[in-house]
Amino acid sequence: xxxxxxxxxxxxxxxxxxxxxxxxxxxxxxxxxxxxGGRGVCIAVDVLVxxxxxxxDLSSLGDVGWKAVAVNVSDIxxxxxxxxxxxxxxxxxxxxxxxxxxxxYAGMDEACRRWGLRLVGGDTVAADALALSVxxxxxxxxxxxxxxxxxxxxxxxLVVGTLGGPAAALxxxxxxxxxxxxxxxxxxxxxxxxxxxxxxxxxGATAMIDVSDGLxxxxxxxxxxxxxxxxxxxDALPVADGVVAAAIALGRDPLDFVCGGGDDYALLAAVPxxxxxxxxxxxxxxxxGEVGQGPPATRLLLAxxxxxxxxxxGWDHYRPEPA
Amino acid sequence: xxxxxxxxxxxxxxxxxxxxxxxxxxxxxxxxxxxxGGRGVCIAVDVLVxxxxxxxDLSSLGDVGWKAVAVNVSDIxxxxxxxxxxxxxxxxxxxxxxxxxxxxYAGMDEACRRWGLRLVGGDTVAADALALSVxxxxxxxxxxxxxxxxxxxxxxxLVVGTLGGPAAALxxxxxxxxxxxxxxxxxxxxxxxxxxxxxxxxxGATAMIDVSDGLxxxxxxxxxxxxxxxxxxxDALPVADGVVAAAIALGRDPLDFVCGGGDDYALLAAVPxxxxxxxxxxxxxxxxGEVGQGPPATRLLLAxxxxxxxxxxGWDHYRPEPA
Numbered sequence: 001x002x003x004x005x006x007x008x009x010x011x012x013x014x015x016x017x018x019x020x021x022x023x024x025x026x027x028x029x030x031x032x033x034x035x036x037g038g039r040g041v042c043i044a045v046d047v048l049v050x051x052x053x054x055x056x057d058l059s060s061l062g063d064v065g066w067k068a069v070a071v072n073v074s075d076i077x078x079x080x081x082x083x084x085x086x087x088x089x090x091x092x093x094x095x096x097x098x099x100x101x102x103x104x105y106a107g108m109d110e111a112c113r114r115w116g117l118r119l120v121g122g123d124t125v126a127a128d129a130l131a132l133s134v135x136x137x138x139x140x141x142x143x144x145x146x147x148x149x150x151x152x153x154x155x156x157x158l159v160v161g162t163l164g165g166p167a168a169a170l171x172x173x174x175x176x177x178x179x180x181x182x183x184x185x186x187x188x189x190x191x192x193x194x195x196x197x198x199x200x201x202x203x204g205a206t207a208m209i210d211v212s213d214g215l216x217x218x219x220x221x222x223x224x225x226x227x228x229x230x231x232x233x234x235d236a237l238p239v240a241d242g243v244v245a246a247a248i249a250l251g252r253d254p255l256d257f258v259c260g261g262g263d264d265y266a267l268l269a270a271v272p273x274x275x276x277x278x279x280x281x282x283x284x285x286x287x288x289g290e291v292g293q294g295p296p297a298t299r300l301l302l303a304x305x306x307x308x309x310x311x312x313x314g315w316d317h318y319r320p321e322p323a
Numbered sequence: 324x325x326x327x328x329x330x331x332x333x334x335x336x337x338x339x340x341x342x343x344x345x346x347x348x349x350x351x352x353x354x355x356x357x358x359x360g361g362r363g364v365c366i367a368v369d370v371l372v373x374x375x376x377x378x379x380d381l382s383s384l385g386d387v388g389w390k391a392v393a394v395n396v397s398d399i400x401x402x403x404x405x406x407x408x409x410x411x412x413x414x415x416x417x418x419x420x421x422x423x424x425x426x427x428y429a430g431m432d433e434a435c436r437r438w439g440l441r442l443v444g445g446d447t448v449a450a451d452a453l454a455l456s457v458x459x460x461x462x463x464x465x466x467x468x469x470x471x472x473x474x475x476x477x478x479x480x481l482v483v484g485t486l487g488g489p490a491a492a493l494x495x496x497x498x499x500x501x502x503x504x505x506x507x508x509x510x511x512x513x514x515x516x517x518x519x520x521x522x523x524x525x526x527g528a529t530a531m532i533d534v535s536d537g538l539x540x541x542x543x544x545x546x547x548x549x550x551x552x553x554x555x556x557x558d559a560l561p562v563a564d565g566v567v568a569a570a571i572a573l574g575r576d577p578l579d580f581v582c583g584g585g586d587d588y589a590l591l592a593a594v595p596x597x598x599x600x601x602x603x604x605x606x607x608x609x610x611x612g613e614v615g616q617g618p619p620a621t622r623l624l625l626a627x628x629x630x631x632x633x634x635x636x637g638w639d640h641y642r643p644e645p646a
Binding site for chain 1: 327330331334335337338339340346349350354355357359360361362364366367368369370371372374375376407408410411412413414421422424425428429431432441442443444445446447448449450451452454456457458460462
């Protein structure tokens with residue numbers, strides 16, 4: 001997180017509701033959770049903007065619609081919740097004809113069908129830039145909502161999904177290469193791990209987050225919220241197929257993509273140490289490291305026994321801004 | 324509604340959930356309603372874009388934040404529901420410094436305090452245009468959610484709030500005049516009629532909508548959804564203070580602002596004819612007309628006994644778009 005991002009978050013904090021007073025989970029987790037009739041209603045919002053989060057030469061508008069739903073469903077999954085409904089606020093430039101808006105909605109519809117939620121409302125307005133703000137609601141047992149803050153020393157870290165694919169595809173593109181189709185597909189249409197998220201909550205995950213900013217940054221969020229440190233084993237990470245080959249061809253360290261790339265929408269969870277392997281097998285995940293005593297710190301342990309600081313890796317959502 | 328808007332709505336309809344199957348109210352009303360633990364959860368989304376819905380020379384960013392919450396709270400009120408929480412997706416251009424984002428959030432916070440809801444999450448992303456997509460949730464007794472479609476012949480029409488103020492202010496501005504402060508205030512910081520909406524639901528309102536597109540257009544939506552016609556008495560309409568004087572000075576018909584202006588966020592409801600005056604007194608509203616047999620049609624009855632077609636009046640959210 002940059003100094004400027006931190007400053008903004010500090011300025012806005014007084015206006016955002018924290019936990020308590022009917023709010024089960026306030027601002028600052030993957031999704032907020034409020035209680036309604038004894039159930040937990042999760043609320044996640046994510047905005048995708050053309051040129052910042054997607055490009056129309058790399059993604060179809062169907063892909064963009066899919067992704068706008070998927071990234072929010074991933075936040076819902078990271079609470080251990082099941083997505084239920086979505087609404088969309090769409091900023092539509094004049095160069096986007098009705099057929100393209102239809103394609104975008106068709107992509108949202110595909111994603112909604114994939115994860116069993118329904119699109120129940122939308123507001124489309126004229127604007128100069130193409131942007132979608134999708135809000136997804138989810139349903140969770142109040143006692144089972146998994147936050148970022150529950151990890152304890154002695155627990156193990158587990159990842160469901162793969163890492164590094166989208167970052168490798170975009171690195172190929174930045175070098176003027178045609179991105180590998182397999183890697184590009186992960187950028188275009190990420191999977192959200194809804195079933196695994198719900199199962200992890202059932203099986204006693206103590207903390208969970210979805211990997212959107214990069215493993216290093218998101219593990220850092222868990223460590224900060226839980227006041228713990230964490231060690232990740234480089235050789236245990238679920239690297240997306242093709243990432244290592246792409247990195248070698250680009251003369252890059254694959255770990256930059258795997259730990260610092262972002263856009264992965266894998267789930268990262270802390271689970272009890274004695275049941276970690278069984279839980280990983282159950283949800284189709286990998287045990288990738290351990291939780292240690294605080295203060296918050298994230299460490300990557302390499303195969304040769306050396307370590308690397310994971311902090312500072314991770315994608316910064318902000319383009320440079322003026323003072 | 325223009326031909327092009329109608330075409331877009333027709334194209335998107337297959338992707339938007341309709342009523343039934345756990346959905347109490349689907350797409351196409353002021354807000355969707357889903358059932359959670361026996362309660363109705365209302366969901367409304369509205370996007371405000373700079374240059375389309377607000378201008379920074381007419382509104383402060385605090386005003387913009389207030390309005391982004393208010394217009395959604397108004398949708399929730401029009402279902403007879405009480406607003407509970409909000410989330411915001413913010414597109415932030417590089418010329419908006421952190422202090423301005425803070426002012427925008429402070430305005431949202433003021434509106435949230437005004438109507439007893441809480442801001443529980445936000446996503447701020449870099450973009451070329453300033454836009455806010457706010458989603459507000461509301462709580463309603465499942466049996467009491469008031470739709471647009473329940474009006475019947477013989478009922479009376481009731482308006483809570485005033486009409487014409489924002490349109491008159493913008494008409495003054497377009498003529499190069501300094502808008503009246505009182506009128507401009509209605510554009511900058513609209514009121515949402517939450518208490519009246521809830522009370523109307525309790526007292527048996529059969530149909531309700533918030534007047535955002537203009538009385539003519541929004542009454543048309545109620546008539547279309549309910550398959551009824553409606554007659555409104557021009558001399559019964561609650562015209563905002565200053566509108567008539569502004570219209571005369573501009574050489575305009577005040578009814579253009581009152582019936583076709585939009586941005587009013589008054590509530591328009593159909594109520595049983597025999598209790599209409601009592602209900603109006605209870606909620607601080609005005610009885611403005613009657614519901615008649617279908618087919619859908621809207622008629623404005625003038626003091627001299629002549630009538631005018633209300634259809635076609637109303638603000639079109641769209642700027643001209645290319646083919």
